[in-house]
Amino acid sequence: MSHRAALVSGTLFALAAGLMWGLIFVAPLLLAAYPPAMLSVGRYLAFGLIALPLAWLDRVRIRELTRADWADALRLALVGNLLYYLLLSSAIQRAGGPLPTMIIGTLPLVIAVASNRRNRHRDGLLSWRQLAPSLLLIGAGLALVNRAELAQLAPDADRGRYALGALLAVGAMACWTWYPIRNADWLRAHPGRSPSTWATAQGLATLPLALAGALMLAGASAAGWIELGGPLGPTPWRFVGLMLVVALLCSWLGTLCWNEASQRLPTTLAGQLIVFESLAGLAYAFMLRGQWPPADTLAGIVLLIAGVAWALRARPQPVAAVA
DSSP states (O other), rough: OOOOHHHHHHHHHHHHHHHHGGGGGTEEEEETTSSSHHHHHHHHHHHHHHHHHHHTTTTTHTTHHHHHHHHHHHHHHIIIIIIHHHHHHHHHHHHHHHHHHHTTTHHHHHHHHHHHHTHHHHOOOOOOHHHHHHHHHHHHHHHHHHHHHHHHSSSSSSSSHHHHHHHHHHHHHHHHHHHHHHHHHHHHHTTSOOOHHHHHHHHHHHHHHHHHHHHHHHHHHHSSSOOSTTTOSSSSSHHHHHHHHHIIIIIIIIIHHHHHHHHOHHHHHHTTTHHHHHHHHHHHHHHTTTTOHHHHHHHHHHHHHHHHHHTTTTOOBBBHHHH
């Protein structure tokens, strides 16, 4: 595949993943009566159950995975799935949708900085002169959106609650800085392996973790430490339906699309394309609010898109050439 074809197809896969991943920012708002731990366990329990028939259909390639591969899948599932969504759900229920969405939107900046020199021998090196325009555009866009959201806060709003939500979102951002870098390491080290098989493997690795979490939640509920409102909460059908939708679209299909993008794009560039997730989440949050974004938010979105477009023009240079 030519460089241009890989760039275009990888970007389209990243866009598809972002559009699906954006749904994770509205599910906690639609299930506001549910504790974040239950949302995280429910989502990944559904993901693991969906992965079982997929693994059976793909059993030949699943059997080719080694013990080291399964250890990697387990680590990715724990940090990039369960812990990430636990922190993100907690942040959204405390600070609303847009603020955590835009904190997660700093991922393109953080991943680009973290992966550029780390992966220079594999992906080539993007000079800071190449990165600076896109990073500045994305940073300015995020600043505008965050300023608009802070201006929307009511005078009597619980600022401490919003601050805690922001802090939890930073923790989620740290999890998802680590996840795409380590996930890309595996995918680029195994170019002959199917991205769909790896997505399914992560679902299988998530299942025992989610089951353990469900047992812990049941025990905490029985002891009276938390109130779940029944085994499936106060609105069981909505909970089950949303968990299945999020598990299928966000956890499996979104991960599949992201794996396809990660095999085609340098990690530094792929990291910047996570901005699609933030844009989708922001759009869904305003649709849920039933209002049009304010001028500052729209200006920020334009800057975000411009930053991504600029990033696509940059070509990594081999380390020897740069030196």
